[in-house]
Amino acid sequence: MKTRNNKAWFLVLPVILVVSFTALIPLMTVANYSLQDVFSPDNRLFVGMKWFYDITNDPLIINAFQRSFQFSIQALLIQIPLGIAIARIMPKSGWKASAALVAVSIPLIIPFNVIGSTWLIFSRKDIGLGGFLLNKLFDFDFTSDPKDGWGLILTVDVWHWTPLVVLLVYAGLRSIPQAYYQAAAIDGASSFAVFRYVELPKLRRVLLIALLLRFMDSFMIYTEPFVITGGGPGDATTFASILLTNIAVGQFDVGRAGAYSLIFFLLIQIMSFIFYTVLTLQDREEETKTK
Amino acid sequence: MAEIRLENVGHSYDGGATFALNPISLTWKDGNAVALLGPSGCGKTTLLNIISGLLTPSVGRVYFDDVDVTDLDTAKRNVAQVFQFPVLYDTMTVRENLAFPLKNRNVEKDAISARVEEIAELLGISKYLDIRPLKLRSDLQQLVSLGRGLVRKDVPAILFDEPLTVIDQNFKWTLRGRLKEMHNTTRHTLVYVTHDQTEALTFADEVLVLNQGSIVQSGTASDLFLTPEHEFVGFFIGSPGMNFLDGKVFDGAVIVGSTQIGTAESKSPIANGNIRIGIRPEFLSLSTSGNGVAVKINRVENRGGYKLVHADAKEGKYVAKLATDSNFTAGQSAHLEFDSQRTYLFRDSKVCGTVNTKGAK
Numbered sequence: 001m002k003t004r005n006n007k008a009w010f011l012v013l014p015v016i017l018v019v020s021f022t023a024l025i026p027l028m029t030v031a032n033y034s035l036q037d038v039f040s041p042d043n044r045l046f047v048g049m050k051w052f053y054d055i056t057n058d059p060l061i062i063n064a065f066q067r068s069f070q071f072s073i074q075a076l077l078i079q080i081p082l083g084i085a086i087a088r089i090m091p092k093s094g095w096k097a098s099a100a101l102v103a104v105s106i107p108l109i110i111p112f113n114v115i116g117s118t119w120l121i122f123s124r125k126d127i128g129l130g131g132f133l134l135n136k137l138f139d140f141d142f143t144s145d146p147k148d149g150w151g152l153i154l155t156v157d158v159w160h161w162t163p164l165v166v167l168l169v170y171a172g173l174r175s176i177p178q179a180y181y182q183a184a185a186i187d188g189a190s191s192f193a194v195f196r197y198v199e200l201p202k203l204r205r206v207l208l209i210a211l212l213l214r215f216m217d218s219f220m221i222y223t224e225p226f227v228i229t230g231g232g233p234g235d236a237t238t239f240a241s242i243l244l245t246n247i248a249v250g251q252f253d254v255g256r257a258g259a260y261s262l263i264f265f266l267l268i269q270i271m272s273f274i275f276y277t278v279l280t281l282q283d284r285e286e287e288t289k290t291k
Numbered sequence: 292m293a294e295i296r297l298e299n300v301g302h303s304y305d306g307g308a309t310f311a312l313n314p315i316s317l318t319w320k321d322g323n324a325v326a327l328l329g330p331s332g333c334g335k336t337t338l339l340n341i342i343s344g345l346l347t348p349s350v351g352r353v354y355f356d357d358v359d360v361t362d363l364d365t366a367k368r369n370v371a372q373v374f375q376f377p378v379l380y381d382t383m384t385v386r387e388n389l390a391f392p393l394k395n396r397n398v399e400k401d402a403i404s405a406r407v408e409e410i411a412e413l414l415g416i417s418k419y420l421d422i423r424p425l426k427l428r429s430d431l432q433q434l435v436s437l438g439r440g441l442v443r444k445d446v447p448a449i450l451f452d453e454p455l456t457v458i459d460q461n462f463k464w465t466l467r468g469r470l471k472e473m474h475n476t477t478r479h480t481l482v483y484v485t486h487d488q489t490e491a492l493t494f495a496d497e498v499l500v501l502n503q504g505s506i507v508q509s510g511t512a513s514d515l516f517l518t519p520e521h522e523f524v525g526f527f528i529g530s531p532g533m534n535f536l537d538g539k540v541f542d543g544a545v546i547v548g549s550t551q552i553g554t555a556e557s558k559s560p561i562a563n564g565n566i567r568i569g570i571r572p573e574f575l576s577l578s579t580s581g582n583g584v585a586v587k588i589n590r591v592e593n594r595g596g597y598k599l600v601h602a603d604a605k606e607g608k609y610v611a612k613l614a615t616d617s618n619f620t621a622g623q624s625a626h627l628e629f630d631s632q633r634t635y636l637f638r639d640s641k642v643c644g645t646v647n648t649k650g651a652k
Binding site: 183 | 372374
């Protein structure tokens with residue numbers, strides 16, 4: 001075993017400094033709040049872990065997290081397969097490829113609240129085309145039916161973010177050398193076998209990145225439900241971040257909101273860590289080659 | 292197992308502006324081992340991909356045993372092909388990789404496992420069967436890739452696209468021997484693309500030399516060596532390649548500089564004018580006395596089995612391949628003699644006659 005020179009760590013210092021200002025110091029403020037009950041700037045009380053205990057036992061909050069989790073799972077189950085399917089049928093070269101890429105990317109460059117407003121109007125049963133047409137099929141009203149509200153938010157998320165999966169998978173597919181397709185043709189592989197044994201293994205990394213990004217983003221979804229349903233009908237679309245805003249800004253309960261934020265943050269860190277570990281696990285295995 | 296026939300097959304990657312492969316017609320007999328030999332970019336891989344169906348030729352038709360397969364896709368043509376670099380299915384073990392072409396064609400399970408064992412044995416990869424190919428060294432990976440090409444028995448032809456590039460030099464010899472042996476028993480039609488002349492000449496019954504999208508000569512190893520029909524063959528085959536000199540033909544006399552080196556011999560008389568004279572280093576001999584071309588020895592390379600003598604004459608430079616026991620040294624003056632049978636005349640890069648040096652004065 002060689003002795004390691006750890007001096008390179010000093011090179012990380014500038015980054016640590018920047019991150020301190022952008023993340024660590026604000027986060028510490030939140031941590032500070034989370035241990036106090038703040039009535040006004042000069043009237044506060046140290047309460048220890050009370051808020052953490054409260055939050056982990058508050059059914060309202062637990063429900064919101066469960067709702068977010070469920071939403072993320074549903075979003076992934078739709079967006080990942082749909083994204084792969086679209087990427088596979090997109091033109092591979094020429095002006096058609098460029099045109100398809102631009103068309104697919106449009107939802108990604110529209111401001112979040114514009115998307116919210118657009119869908120809000122589009123889905124209204126009185127003045128929106130989509131809502132009006134849906135009402136011909138069944139009784140659709142996202143402002144009163146929790147299922148419709150949930151379905152609408154999910155649809156908006158799929159419309160907004162499937163393009164990201166498409167772009168990632170498209171790039172991944174383009175980077176597969178032609179020889180693999182040729183070899184598969186020689187071996188008589190069916191088009192499903194080509195997907196299963198050539199494309200899917202080669203897309204593994206790209207898909208894990210897509211999964212990570214999409215999970216995190218959908219788990220933290222805020223703007224669309226805020227604009228479209230405002231968390232309703234009832235609490236059907238009150239996701240974790242909507243509830244957090246209600247507590248922090250609506251009720252101005254900064255201590256409780258601080259503890260909430262930390263737990264939210266921690267959850268996301270843990271998930272990122274799990275994804276990262278899975279992402280790099282196979283690469284580490286591959287390094288040990290048979291001599 | 293099939294006879295492969297190409298009729299006027301050519302291919303252009305840019306819609307007809309330039310042809311990567313100029314239209315050619317040829318027939319390869321069933322069971323032959325054919326090598327396509329040529330430098331990078333000469334069109335040999337293009338030709339191979341046309342036969343396997345990975346590429347549809349811009350013009351011409353491809354026949355397997357008189358069946359037109361030009362519009363059939365690769366899977367339906369049923370040929371096997373091995374690529375230059377390892378192409379493997381990452382998520383499968385070596386065993387599954389080898390079994391894949393058979394599984395796709397619904398071969399019985401027992402037959403598959405027996406065949407996979409057999410091929411693994413042939414290639415010496417039996418002990419790696421149950422691990423994933425990604426964990427193997429690249430030369431072992433290439434063997435797995437090669438195995439996938441050999442595993443099917445019922446193919447009309449097996450095509451190799453420089454399959455041994457990444458294989459270790461020593462093992463290359465062994466492997467080539469085993470492939471040759473396998474070919475002797477199975478008699479598949481083999482097409483072998485390479486830029487390595489030793490590989491082509493030892494492996495194949497018939498060698499096609501390609502240059503700039505055209506076949507310049509086809510024949511056995513000795514045809515290519517002894518009777519080159521094109522300057523490129525003289526230059527590309529042999530180590531080192533042919534010596535070339537610029538000269539003139541005047542009323543049947545072959546003149547280099549101001550020396551007449553012999554008389555031209557050909558079926559039809561050669562018109563007066565410029566000509567290139569080509570002779571292989573093997574057919575040059577040196578003597579201290581005699582009446583050959585006067586040269587000064589510039590440098591002698593001892594290559595172990597033979598000596599290469601670089602000699603300068605007034606009209607140009609020569610390389611002669613001599614026995615190791617010849618004792619010429621640098622700086623010495625000598626006379627160079629041409630083998631009458633093996634000195635060729637080329638005009639427009641094509642052979643047009645030989646030089647009879649006996650007539651030299």
